[in-house]
Structure formats: structure tokens, C-alpha cells
Amino acid sequence: MVYAGQGDARRSMALLWRAPGSADVRTGPGPKPGLSVDMIVEAAIAIADAEGMAALSMRAVGERLGRTAMALYTYVPSKSELVDVMHDRVLAELPAGYDLEDGWRAALTSWARDTWAFYLRHPWVLQVSQARPVLGPNEYGMLETVVRILHETGLEAGVLRRVVGTLIHFVRGAAQTIAETRQAPKATGVSDEDWWYARSAVLMEVATDFAERFPMVTWLERQGAFRVQDETVPYLEQEAREVFEVGLAILFDGIEAAMARAAL
Amino acid sequence: MVYAGQGDARRSMALLWRAPGSADVRTGPGPKPGLSVDMIVEAAIAIADAEGMAALSMRAVGERLGRTAMALYTYVPSKSELVDVMHDRVLAELPAGYDLEDGWRAALTSWARDTWAFYLRHPWVLQVSQARPVLGPNEYGMLETVVRILHETGLEAGVLRRVVGTLIHFVRGAAQTIAETRQAPKATGVSDEDWWYARSAVLMEVATDFAERFPMVTWLERQGAFRVQDETVPYLEQEAREVFEVGLAILFDGIEAAMARAAL
DNA sequence: CACGTTAGTTTATGCCGTAAGGAGATTCAA
DNA sequence: TTGAATCTCCTTACGGCATAAACTAACGTG
Structure with missing residues (x-):
């Protein structure tokens, strides 16, 4: 760090x-x-x-x-x-003025995708500590952009600030996984395929009681949850991409629930 | 990394x-x-x-x-x-068998809090790359625990796997912010107070047009969104804690929305 | 032209992971 | 009982890192 x-x-x-x-x-x-x-x-x-x-x-x-x-x-x-x-x-690369005509959800989706793409263009940013914000102009710009979109939700300021934090945690986390995945072959000199092949073979030898020890993981695996549609994209990257999309939807639904609760 | x-x-x-x-x-x-x-x-x-x-x-x-x-x-x-x-x-420190009697939401709340506390006990874990899972027994154990809880939601396996990813991103992200906050004074030799005092004073000098340039951030600040209740806990840590609690609620509401959608 | 200022260099210090080789301990076979 | 084999642990060394300190050389101004 x-x-x-x-x-x-x-x-x-x-x-x-x-x-x-x-x-x-x-x-x-x-x-x-x-x-x-x-x-x-x-x-x-x-x-x-x-x-x-x-x-x-x-x-x-x-x-x-x-x-x-x-x-x-x-x-x-x-x-x-x-x-x-x-x-x-x-x-400074991050776009700022998202159109709010189609509502906060559309704008926030664009924001999340753009921010995610930004982190993948500059993965090293994810390794800069967030503990003490740099307090530079563009850091404030990023905050300004999200707050402007979320202001549309009508959420109370305190809650809004925490929602901003939640969104950023999520986008960073999702991007981080992909960034590390992409970095790994270069950093270690071993391709994803080679790595997985070597590891999984040994895993089956060494963990003979896997199915009894981890029944739910085994169930998930047998349900095909670890399969992906697009074979051309590396597995780990595809998985991270799917998590990102599903996670976004869940977060937005959660924000709507918070709005509904606040409206009571 | x-x-x-x-x-x-x-x-x-x-x-x-x-x-x-x-x-x-x-x-x-x-x-x-x-x-x-x-x-x-x-x-x-x-x-x-x-x-x-x-x-x-x-x-x-x-x-x-x-x-x-x-x-x-x-x-x-x-x-x-x-x-x-x-x-x-x-x-291996992570608890495994959460009680499901009170439903998945209670169990998942306990899981999230325990995992969060775990990361704060061992902040360095957050700096170990997740790109290529270690495939050790306890890593599978952690996955097993979450899947077992989420299985209660009745979500389809593919969605469930992505929800797991989302939850882990969030908990890791939230913990990371606090972990870095705690590390910073030791790493830099400057206390949070000193740091903030020095920086914010200069910020006001150097960014005279702050309010016009960042109106929404200024609005948020004037609404008192950056104030905390408990003065005894360092500000940045308190903020991270609040983000964690609000974020969890939002995520769980989002999961419920996904369940409702699946039930149609 | 001399002087003070400054850009950029060289050199050195104390960290890091780890390769290479050697010293001494220990066990076993003859 | 002794020699060989094997193993732990050490010393030394290499090439990397950030950066402190001292130096050289370029330059504008008096």
C-alpha cells in the first residue's frame, strides 16, 4: 500500500x-x-x-x-x-456531468461503469491508500459527480454520504479483483490456465474429502455456478464482470428500498 | 500487492x-x-x-x-x-456455523460483522491478492459458510454466486478503508488530527472557489453530513463504520428485491 | 568577470529477497 | 568405530529500492 x-x-x-x-x-x-x-x-x-x-x-x-x-x-x-x-x-479523466433526465438509476449505472472502466485503465490507483484522501481537485470532482446524481433520490444528506461510500467500496472491490487477475500472469510469469491446471490437479489429490467437507460449495459447483457463457474471455475476469453487474442491480434496488422507507 | x-x-x-x-x-x-x-x-x-x-x-x-x-x-x-x-x-479464525433459525438476514449480518472484525484484526490480509485464490482449506471454508447462509434465500445458484462476490467486495472495501486509516499514522508518523489540520488549512487558501466549483459537496457539508455522533472515535474510522452499517442494510434490501423478482 | 543560484550527477547508506557455498551436526552403513 | 551422506543454519554476495549528501556545471545578475 x-x-x-x-x-x-x-x-x-x-x-x-x-x-x-x-x-x-x-x-x-x-x-x-x-x-x-x-x-x-x-x-x-x-x-x-x-x-x-x-x-x-x-x-x-x-x-x-x-x-x-x-x-x-x-x-x-x-x-x-x-x-x-x-x-x-x-x-481528471472521469466524466462529470451525467444526464439526469432518465433518472438517477440510469445516471448511476453509467457512472459505475465509467468508474469501473477507469480503474481498469489505471489499476494502480486501487493500490493508493484511501485512508487519507489526497484532497486534490479531481478527487473532489469525483465526489461532486456522485453526490449530484444521488441528490435526485431525495435521500437525507447523512444517508446519502454513506451510500456514496458503499457504492465506491463496491466499484473499487469489483475492479480490484479484475485488475489483480490481469496483473497476475505478468507478475508471476504463469498463465491463468497453467496456474489453474496445476493447482486443481493437486487439489483433488490432496483434498480427497472435499465433497463432504464443503457440501454447499460442491452443490454450487454441480449447479454449474462456476461456468461462464463467453468462453473467449478468461474465466476469472468473466466471473468478476458478472459479479459487477449483479451487484449493481442489488445495490440500486437497495437504494430504492431506502428511499421507500424514508418516504413513509 | x-x-x-x-x-x-x-x-x-x-x-x-x-x-x-x-x-x-x-x-x-x-x-x-x-x-x-x-x-x-x-x-x-x-x-x-x-x-x-x-x-x-x-x-x-x-x-x-x-x-x-x-x-x-x-x-x-x-x-x-x-x-x-x-x-x-x-x-481459520472465521466462525463457520451461523444459526439460521432467525433467517438468512440475521445470520448474514453476523457473518458480515465477524468478517469485518476479522479483517481489522489482520489488515494485511486485505493486501494479499485475490486474483488467484490460494485454494487452501480455510478459504473454501469461508466460501462454504456464506453459501450455506445464502442458500436460505432460495436464489438460483448462478445469482447466488454473484451475490457472494458482491458481499465480499463490500466487506473487504469497508474494512480496507478503516485498516488503511489505522495504518496511516504509524506509516507516515503524522497523526490524523495533525494531518487534517495542516491539509484543510491549506485547502482553504488554495481553493478559494471551492463552493462554486463543488456545490453539491458544499451542500452535503453544510447539511452536516460530515459530522459524527461519537466524538471519542477518530473521524475517519467513525465514518467508515457508518458506511458499513448503511451499506449492509442496502445490500440486504437489494437481495430481498432479487428474491421477490425471482419468485414471480 | 565573479558570485550566487540551481539542475543534474555521482556516491553512499541501509533496507529488501534470495542465490551460492560452506561449517557443523547428526545418522546410518560398512 | 569410522566415513559418507544428509541436513540445518550461517556468511557472503548480488542486484534492486528510496533517498541523503556532496559535487559539478550551467546560467543570470551585480
Whole structure:
């Protein structure tokens, strides 16, 4: 888990809220800066997107920019501050103004799908701690978007805030499973098929009393619950996708129930 | 993120499914083993519980047992296999046989609370990748428990499996937020109060147009949605707790809606 | 032109997982 | 009883990581 930088709060916040692309034109002695915060953040995001958080090192970012790792410290106080800025920067991709004409449920469905897709585009975001929000502009933007949609439900503010939390937990959780699934073959060097084949064979040897020990799991399996329709998509990914769709429906039904209860 | 070991599947599975406490009495030449897999796993869990996953190093585990890091490699093929065994071992703590007399909703509430408490006792478990399940006995035990409760709902097997996934996403997500919150002061050396005080002060300076830019968030804040009742519990933790309770209710209402729909 | 400022480098420290090889203990076969 | 085989555990070493400290070289200003 990557934690938010604890350095000088003023410097961190300035880094986050500074207008993007602001050149910070410096006049005075000394050599011209060859890099910029924007360039560094961009390079770091490219690495994290392509190779995952584990591959994101100061050396790697520096190398991608033709510099050493230490050169970055002129622009960014530490790796964790860099991650903070990366995080908020990338959140800017999230759409904001969902159409509320067809009601909150349609808008929230779009929001959930977009957010889910966003996490899959930048899976490393899921490894940034949520404990201490970065308090960057785009983080607030994301919150603003959900609250605006849910405001349509007429739910009381306190409940609404908790519903927001619930939705985010769910979307993050669902995306995390897929993200980890996709990462696993690269991280371990073993394909899903090979892994499952090797494991399940040994499982049957080693757990001979499986059916008696886990009757409900066995029942589920015999009911075909672990089969998927689309054979072209990897099994674990397909499963995660289905959980996402069913989970969304359940959550929305639950929100409707809460509205009905509040209306009494 | 910690990934499952990709070593020899047979050796891994044997490690997982071996009877706990099995002494593996070895006869033959060579000195008597001074350690055992169980001792190592226990020590590693103690470290992870107390100091977090980041502090779990082979050197640290060795030191706790009065050995060097390399001594562990006689018993365990690699760190990632050790983490697998730790994971499955600790899952054994989860209660299994929930009483179904008062219906699935009561049982599932108990299950969710227990699982949530479990994750907070062992927050590092949330950092073990779910992508490739360890396939250990206790992982199946956990699945068995939830399926047994949900079987009461009469939902079709395919839907049931997805509901299980949804519930686990939610509980994990909720626990993760609290776990990270608790970890943060230790990891960064800055208390929640200090952190928030420093950040929010700068936020007001730097984002002067906050109210116009984020009207719904401002509305939520003015409605008092970010206030908590119990002043003695840290704010972020209290918030996470409330999200958990409200989220559970919403999910259960959603499950009931799915049942009603299926009954038509 | 000298001076202070700054970008970027090199070098070093102390972590990490783990490969390689060796020392000493222990058991068994001859 | 002794030599060989086997096993535990150690030391050493390698290549990675973030980053502290000291240095070089470029540059604008007096």
C-alpha cells in the first residue's frame, strides 16, 4: 500500500492544485530546467499503467526521461508525493456531468461503469491508500459527480454520504479483483490456465474429502455456478464482470428500498 | 500487492493442506530442525498483525525466531508462499456455523460483522491478492459458510454466486478503508488530527472557489453530513463504520428485491 | 568577470529477497 | 568405530529500492 506523502502540507497542496500545464516560469540564475512536474507525472503514469505499481520506481521514471532518479527530486519532494499527484491527475479523466433526465438509476449505472472502466485503465490507483484522501481537485470532482446524481433520490444528506461510500467500496472491490487477475500472469510469469491446471490437479489429490467437507460449495459447483457463457474471455475476469453487474442491480434496488422507507 | 507463489504447485498445496501442527517427524541423518513451518507462520503473522505487511520481511521473521533470514528457506520456498500459508492459516479464525433459525438476514449480518472484525484484526490480509485464490482449506471454508447462509434465500445458484462476490467486495472495501486509516499514522508518523489540520488549512487558501466549483459537496457539508455522533472515535474510522452499517442494510434490501423478482 | 543560484550527477547508506557455498551436526552403513 | 551422506543454519554476495549528501556545471545578475 502506498501512503500519502506526509511532507510539507503547503508544498503538497500547491503541487496538487496548481493549474495543469502551468510552466512555473522561473527567472534568475542557474541552468534552465530540463524537466517539469507535468513531464514527470506523465512518465510515471505511463509506467504504472503499463507495468503496474510494482514497476514504478524513481529510477524507472528518471530513465524514461533520460535522467537519473535523483534528478526528479528537484521537482517532486518524494515518491509518495509523486503518487499523490499521479492519482489526482488521472482522476481528471472521469466524466462529470451525467444526464439526469432518465433518472438517477440510469445516471448511476453509467457512472459505475465509467468508474469501473477507469480503474481498469489505471489499476494502480486501487493500490493508493484511501485512508487519507489526497484532497486534490479531481478527487473532489469525483465526489461532486456522485453526490449530484444521488441528490435526485431525495435521500437525507447523512444517508446519502454513506451510500456514496458503499457504492465506491463496491466499484473499487469489483475492479480490484479484475485488475489483480490481469496483473497476475505478468507478475508471476504463469498463465491463468497453467496456474489453474496445476493447482486443481493437486487439489483433488490432496483434498480427497472435499465433497463432504464443503457440501454447499460442491452443490454450487454441480449447479454449474462456476461456468461462464463467453468462453473467449478468461474465466476469472468473466466471473468478476458478472459479479459487477449483479451487484449493481442489488445495490440500486437497495437504494430504492431506502428511499421507500424514508418516504413513509 | 502480494501475489501468490508460482513455485511448484505440489509443494505449495502440501504446505497449505497439511494437518496443522503436523510435526513432519523426520528420521535420517542431519541435525534436528530447530524451527518448523508452524513456528515461522506464527511469527510472520504476529509481525504482520502488529506492524503491517510493509514490516514483514524475511529478516524480521528470522530475527523474531533467533535465526537469520536464510534459515527460513529450509522450511518455506519463498516469501510469497509463506504469505499464502499465513493467509489461509488466519482464515481459520472465521466462525463457520451461523444459526439460521432467525433467517438468512440475521445470520448474514453476523457473518458480515465477524468478517469485518476479522479483517481489522489482520489488515494485511486485505493486501494479499485475490486474483488467484490460494485454494487452501480455510478459504473454501469461508466460501462454504456464506453459501450455506445464502442458500436460505432460495436464489438460483448462478445469482447466488454473484451475490457472494458482491458481499465480499463490500466487506473487504469497508474494512480496507478503516485498516488503511489505522495504518496511516504509524506509516507516515503524522497523526490524523495533525494531518487534517495542516491539509484543510491549506485547502482553504488554495481553493478559494471551492463552493462554486463543488456545490453539491458544499451542500452535503453544510447539511452536516460530515459530522459524527461519537466524538471519542477518530473521524475517519467513525465514518467508515457508518458506511458499513448503511451499506449492509442496502445490500440486504437489494437481495430481498432479487428474491421477490425471482419468485414471480 | 565573479558570485550566487540551481539542475543534474555521482556516491553512499541501509533496507529488501534470495542465490551460492560452506561449517557443523547428526545418522546410518560398512 | 569410522566415513559418507544428509541436513540445518550461517556468511557472503548480488542486484534492486528510496533517498541523503556532496559535487559539478550551467546560467543570470551585480
